[in-house]
Amino acid sequence: MxxxxxxxxxxxxxxxxxxxxxxxxxxxxxxxxxxxxxxxxxxxxxxxxxxxxxxxxxxxxxxxxxxxxxxxxxxxxxxxxxxxxxxxxxxxxxxxxxxxxxxxxxxxxxxxxxxxxxxxxxxxxxxxxxxxxxxxxxxxxxxxxxxxxxxxxxxxxxxxxxxxxxxxxxxxxxxxxxxxxxxxxLTYQPIGYNLLPEKFTMTELQCLYETILGRKLDRRNFLRRIQSYGILRRLDERRDGVAHKPPYLYRFDLPAYEQALRQGLNGAW
Amino acid sequence: MxxxxxxxxxxxxxxxxxxxxxxxxxxxxxxxxxxxxxxxxxxxxxxxxxxxxxxxxxxxxxxxxxxxxxxxxxxxxxxxxxxxxxxxxxxxxxxxxxxxxxxxxxxxxxxxxxxxxxxxxxxxxxxxxxxxxxxxxxxxxxxxxxxxxxxxxxxxxxxxxxxxxxxxxxxxxxxxxxxxxxxxxLTYQPIGYNLLPEKFTMTELQCLYETILGRKLDRRNFLRRIQSYGILRRLDERRDGVAHKPPYLYRFDLPAYEQALRQGLNGAW
DNA sequence: TCAAAAGTGTTTCATTTACACCCATGA
DNA sequence: TCATGGGTGTAAATGAAACACTTTTGA
The missing domain is CATH 3.90.79.10 (Nucleoside Triphosphate Pyrophosphohydrolase)
Incomplete structure (x- = not known):
């Protein structure tokens, strides 16, 4: 003891x-x-x-x-x-x-x-x-x-x-x-790094956002928006073993991500 | 003592x-x-x-x-x-x-x-x-x-x-x-009630925002934006005794203001 | 061949920005 | 009459939202 x-x-x-x-x-x-x-x-x-x-x-x-x-x-x-x-x-x-x-x-x-x-x-x-x-x-x-x-x-x-x-x-x-x-x-900071594995699909990231926000988002608009933050890199790899078209894998561009964490995304004012 | x-x-x-x-x-x-x-x-x-x-x-x-x-x-x-x-x-x-x-x-x-x-x-x-x-x-x-x-x-x-x-x-x-x-x-909450006197001019409110944000805002755009929140009421009164066109006075519409405090303004997501 | 999710663009609408002239007052 | 800040609108650009078809895979 x-x-x-x-x-x-x-x-x-x-x-x-x-x-x-x-x-x-x-x-x-x-x-x-x-x-x-x-x-x-x-x-x-x-x-x-x-x-x-x-x-x-x-x-x-x-x-x-x-x-x-x-x-x-x-x-x-x-x-x-x-x-x-x-x-x-x-x-x-x-x-x-x-x-x-x-x-x-x-x-x-x-x-x-x-x-x-x-x-x-x-x-x-x-x-x-x-x-x-x-x-x-x-x-x-x-x-x-x-x-x-x-x-x-x-x-x-x-x-x-x-x-x-x-x-x-x-x-x-x-x-x-x-x-x-x-x-x-979520409205002024990027999120996902630490919550997702190193490589992930866009759908997984979207799903994370949807879960936190508690509502559905449009797939194409989500992609555009996330891309506009410039914190992701699409890999040449795809996730396979799935019974549908294999999706691309992404990873966070860590320097850009951390900068976005510090500076915020896009305030309303 | x-x-x-x-x-x-x-x-x-x-x-x-x-x-x-x-x-x-x-x-x-x-x-x-x-x-x-x-x-x-x-x-x-x-x-x-x-x-x-x-x-x-x-x-x-x-x-x-x-x-x-x-x-x-x-x-x-x-x-x-x-x-x-x-x-x-x-x-x-x-x-x-x-x-x-x-x-x-x-x-x-x-x-x-x-x-x-x-x-x-x-x-x-x-x-x-x-x-x-x-x-x-x-x-x-x-x-x-x-x-x-x-x-x-x-x-x-x-x-x-x-x-x-x-x-x-x-x-x-x-x-x-x-x-x-x-x-x-400031990006998701109204502000000004409590900081300003009961009646104030639009320029005073704008000045408050500019001071907090540390930068200048466009006068006409500020007016439009603030009005869109629906938390202000323009009075028939004007401030006079000033060496220029006398500005209108405004006051906060308290119920609307408090609702905006609770609900937030307009999140990015 | 079927089901399931992925990838991709365009149009519409709303919002944001930039910008300039006339007005009313006190000095 | 002049200097000062007040009041007001529009056009252009940007951003957000809505929306559908084709592709690839495993089952």
């Missing part, structure tokens, strides 16, 4: 965690009253997915989240949590809202969780305090992500966005806001 | 604060390691202004800010701080970013501030801990706002955006990000 810092790949440190230990020592380790929750989006079988954890002793699913170490940047903490849950690094990860109303805390709920873990906790226990939570959303390559449950969860799985159940605490609201932000972002 | 809760207008409570008291008792009163900073924008003489405080014992100007009570919503805390600095309520006020890198803290700087106030503080003093700060921006009617210094400041004044000096800590960065957010927002 110790806190172990495990060095992985020789590249970055990950805090391997143990529930009882965390709950006992969290007060020393973490920035107080502050947590991070991540809406991690992936795309598979032409469906937008979100990674959820099944939290022990609650029967509820939740967004993966965690706490920030006292000497850790917020960004770094979010990246660490993302890596812990998916194994991925250097992906699109952005904060979108700080949830900070009093009503989001449910001390009774958390007290019950402690009880079920057989942990004694006074009223001043750090875990029972009020928490602000910072929402992050991440766009990751479904195929490369390896979901791993954490110390508070008994399961970790991708859920289709349309089938997400009632989540723990206010996590449905957090997820909704993440989606809303993503949708808004 | 007591903490006094002053009831104003019989409508809302304001925490009137005293520096020494705050520094002594902040640990009991406030959510730990968390602050709020506000970029309060106003518009006057066709210039975008921002409200700054001159912080005692530092010689620096800073964004008005403060702390959140333990049993207070984040939104409420921001509104309280805004009201304390400007006397205004029910204005546009929105969070835009949580600043949370380690580098933004400057313990030596804060320690010096305590020293100059002759306050004894151990290393664990709440004021010397690491703080996350949530940035809010507000759009207020310059004419109605009454700047009031707070307990940590010796002055409180509107600054022209182009003349803002080097601010305390990372406040320049916070202000820049507020402006960037405001600019982005």
């Amino acid at each position: 110790r806190l172990v810092f495990v060095s992985q790949n020789g590249s970055s440190n990950e805090v391997e965690q143990d529930l009882e230990d965390i709950l006992q020592r969290g007060g020393e380790l973490y920035h107080p009253g502050f947590s991070i929750d991540c809406a991690i989006f992936g795309f598979h079988a032409n469906q937008l997915k979100v990674l959820l954890l099944k939290v022990k002793n609650t029967g509820r699913w939740a967004l993966p989240g965690g706490f920030m170490l006292k000497n850790e940047d917020v960004e770094t903490a979010a990246a660490r949590l993302l890596k812990a849950r998916t194994g991925l690094e250097h992906v699109f990860l952005r904060q979108f809202y700080l949830f900070g109303d009093l009503a989001r805390n449910d001390e009774a709920f958390n007290r019950q969780r402690l009880r079920k873990e057989n942990i004694q906790a006074s009223a001043e226990h750090w875990f029972l305090q009020r928490f602000l939570t910072l929402g992050y959303y991440a766009l990751v390559d479904f195929a490369q992500a390896v979901p791993r449950p954490d110390y508070i969860s008994e399961d970790c799985a991708w859920w289709d966005l349309h089938e997400v159940p009632a989540l723990m605490l206010d996590h449905n609201r957090i997820l909704d806001k993440a989606l809303e932000t993503l949708r808004l972002q | 007591r903490l006094v809760f002053v009831s104003q207008n019989g409508s809302s409570n304001e925490v009137e604060q005293d520096l020494e008291d705050i520094l002594q008792r902040g640990g009991e009163l406030y959510h730990p390691g968390f602050s709020i900073d506000c970029a309060i924008f106003g518009f006057h003489a066709n210039q975008l202004k921002v409200l700054l405080l001159k912080v005692k014992n530092t010689g620096r100007w800073a964004l008005p800010g403060g702390f959140m009570l333990k049993n207070e919503d984040v939104e409420t805390a921001a509104a309280r701080l805004l009201k304390a600095r400007t006397g205004l309520e029910h204005v546009f006020l929105r969070q835009f970013y949580l600043f949370g890198d380690l580098a933004r803290n400057d313990e030596a700087f804060n320690r010096q501030r305590l020293r100059k106030e002759n306050i004894q503080a151990s290393a664990e003093h709440w004021f010397l801990q690491r703080f996350l700060t949530l940035g809010y921006y507000a759009l207020v009617d310059f004419a109605q706002a009454v700047p009031r210094p707070d307990y940590i400041s010796e002055d409180c004044a509107w600054w022209d955006l182009h003349e803002v000096p080097a601010l305390m800590l990372d406040h320049n960065r916070i202000l820049d990000k507020a402006l960037e957010t405001l600019r982005l927002q």
